Amino acid sequence: MRQAKLWRYAIPMESGVLLRDRRLTQREGLLLLLQENRRQGWGEIAPLPGFSSETLAQAQQACLAWIADWLTGRSPAESALPSAAFGISCACAELDGVLPNAASWQSAPLCYGDPDALLLQLQAQATPCAKMKVGLYEAARDGMQVSLLLDALPQLRLRLDANRSWTPEKARQFVRWLTPQQRMRIAFIEEPCRTPEESLRFAADCDLRIAWDETLREPGFTLRTQPGVAAVVIKPTLTGSIARVRQLIADARQLGLEAVVSSALESSLGLTQLARLACWLTPQSTPGLDTLSLMRQQLVRRWPGCDRPLQEQAQWTQIY
Helix, strand or coil, rough: CCEEEEEEEEEEEECCCCCEEEEEEEEEEEEEEEEEEEEEEEEEEEECCCCCCCCCCHHHHHHHHHHHHHHHCCCCCCCCCHHHHHHHHHHHHHHHCCCCCCCCCCCCCCCCCCCHHHHHHHHHCCCCCCEECCCCCHHHHHHHHHHHHHHHHCEEEEEEEEECECCHHHHHHHCCCCCCCHCCCCCEEEEEEHHHHHHHHHHHCCCCCEEEEEEEHHCCCCCCCCCCCCEEECCHHHHCHHHHHHHHHHHHHCCCEEEECCCCCCCCCHHHHHHHHHHHHHHCCCCECCCHHECCCCCCCCCCCCCCCCHHHHHCEEEE
C-alpha cells in the first residue's frame, strides 16, 4: 500500500546571506515522504529564490498533483519544474533502493569567515580544493584576495564563482592581480561575465578556464566543446530529476569536461542526498556542498560532524 506525506519547512539563515542583491532570512521548501511495503524515501523540493524559474507555491502544486497520481499505483511522468522533479526523484530513488548510501562527505569549502580557521581546514587536506565567491565587491579587491590565498597555500586549487557579475573590464581588473603561475592553479571560474560570449572571450584573452552553471539552463543551450570551457557545475535542484542530472554528467564526460555536483542552498537532508549522488555519479570530482554553515538548523538527517541542532517535526506545516 502506498502512502505519501508532504510538509513545508522554514529554516532561519545566518545574517548576511545575500542572493543576487537580496537578503535571505530563511530557507523555505517542501519535504516529501513516500512509503510502500515498509520502505520509505525522502525528498526535498526547494526552489531557490532568484535562481529557480518556479516559485515554492508552483512546486507545491506540482508535488500535490504528482502525489495524487502516484497513489493510484501509476508511475507519473517527471514534473516540468526542476525542483519538484529532483526532490520527487530522490524520494523515489530512496524508496526503490537506487540511490547508494556511500557519500562524498569532503566538499570544497567556501572561503569566508575566519581566515585562520580556513587555512587550517585546507592545510589538513591532502590535495586542497576550495571555492570562493567573487563579484560581490570590487574586482581589484577580489583579485588581491585570491592572490593572497594562493600564495598562502602553494598546493591549493581554487574554484571561483562570479555569477555573471563582471563586465569585461572588471574581469580584466581582477586578472591583473594574478601571476601566470597563479592563473594555472585556478581550476575554473563559474560564469565570469554577464553573457556566455563575454565569458568565452575573457577565457581566451586571459588564459583562464571557465565553467558553465547558469548557461546550462538557458533555453536552447546545447553542451559542446568550446575553447576555455573546462567544467560544468550542476545544481540538481535547478536542473531536474536524477535521470536528467545523470544525462548531463554523461554528456559532459563524453566531451572531456569535468562535472561538479553543487548545492543550491538545500537543507542537510538535501545536502546528504547530493553527497550520495556525487559519490555515485562524479566520484573523481570534489562536490561543492559547503553551505550548511549558512543555516541555523539541520533537517531530517544530520551532516556528519555538523553540530547545528535538528529542527523538530512540530515546526513543519503539513500540506498533505
